[in-house]
Amino acid sequence: MTASADRLPVVLLTGLSGAGKSTSMKALEDLGYETIDNLPLAFLGALLSPESDHPARGVAINVDIRSRGFNTEQFLRRVDSLRGRPDLDLQLLFVDCAEGVLAQRYTETRRRHPMAEDRPVTDGIALEQRLMFPVRDEADEVIDTTLLSTNDLKRLIAGLFPLDEFAGLTVTVMSFSFKKGLPREADLVFDVRFLANPHWVPDLRPGTGRDPEVAAHVAADPAFPEFDAHVTGMLTFLVPLYRREGKSYLTIAFGCTGGRHRSVFMAERVGGVLREGGHRVTVIHRDTVFA
Template identity: 40%
Template sequence: MSPNSSEQAVKPQILVITGISGAGRSTAANTLEDEGWYVVDNIPPQMLGSLAQLVKESPGTLPKVAVGIDIRARRQLADLPEAINKLRASDIDFSMLFMDAADKDIIARYEAQRRPHPLQQGGLVAEAIAEERRIFAGLQEEADYVIDTTGMNIHQLAKKVRETYAPGKERLVNITVMSFGFKYGTPSDVHYMADMRFIPNPHWVPGLRAQTGQDAGVRDFVFAQDGTEEFISNYIAALQPVIAGYRREGKLYATFAIGCTGGKHRSVAVSEEIARRLSEIEDVNISVHHRDMGRE
């Protein structure tokens, strides 16, 4: 059965994700979860029948379920072929994805993570991989789809999984525009940071000190200054290819930080305007956070 079959649009789906440890099963599962699948990790094969019954009884609640089964369940793997045959004979849209990669790539990934292979038990990783391949040999032949992740990074694998199981779906990039005050410290978890201290400070203008960048008086003052509009226009133009690149790479969350001295006037007014203009870009979700606006 093709993973892109139109039948999947009308039947509840169960997808079993299995394969060689280190080939990318967790990345595939995480990607599917981001796409709205309900993901269950490493359940015993004997529970697949009960899960299928639950899906059939609640198709609207659990329309797409991905089940991870790996070598940790090796004592129950003997029962997996029978469970799969029963699901194939049911009215569930069932399929199985097998993850694989060249031994050299798997060894390199375990070395980079400094974690042992589940079957290693003090021996060599290569020996553990060979044993796992022996155990999974028949199962791979039963798979509906095999993804070989040799030479792939996690972003390339995520893209491959989305192309296979969520084709044509546009990716929403979730962007937080954060204002902050440099005197309270720079935020740590941001992707781009801009400094508005080149704009005269409304703090020193009579009648504006008690206001914030959300008030009309402060906004008018900030946008009347030389360089403000030029900066925002150029900044938006610079961010557009960045956002497009984030979408291609599957990076769906980003924070752009806009700072001034106290995080109350200039950064707030500019953040609000940047967020407004970014919201005009297709397939983005914009939120605004004013970290320090309420401080004295």
């Protein structure tokens, strides 16, 4: 999303409590958006009325179950109405998270879930999910923060909603473990579990795909040269086409069994190749912690 002279960029943020909406709003504020948190639903139309003065480069508004007068059906009707406005470039962002992780976050922080009242936190989470999932289905963008760090979430927000018209395409290359699930935000996923696995070499097992010895072991697989040529060639071809079509954010994910060796090596390699091609690239290792 980029600012234009005739359309105001608007990010309408919603989602599950505890999923990361506050972090998302802060990230949008850092990008230059004017942010309004917990806006009563009845004020949404007035705030964005055509007669209103909008000096901001962009506006980010958080409306969720805490908002006074919130109703799922009314909210979606207002979203549909705003989407039809020629003066607004509106995107609905839904921040999601797995139920178990949400419960853990509330337990660790000792905060009360806004819908739990005097019931267990899991009851509040389940009730909110039932109310909000119709909104999730209508969202333009869904970010699942279950396995994301705060910094990863901020990077995703920056890639999805830039205000700089010259920002172009932001590419994220990610490594992940299939044991922990596919990254929902990925546009392209590559399974590299067929490559030689350093896990079975005792001296290499403690390392990661960033280590030269581990990288050399993976690259020595007879299948690697041809695979590498196909993947880097395809991505070198595709990324400029995504940019030409106006896509602002592209996530390329490489997965292996543990998300530590082969996928990390390939993410680093492809990230480097794309940077050499002049693309703006961020490399994220979702399931590996480096010393």
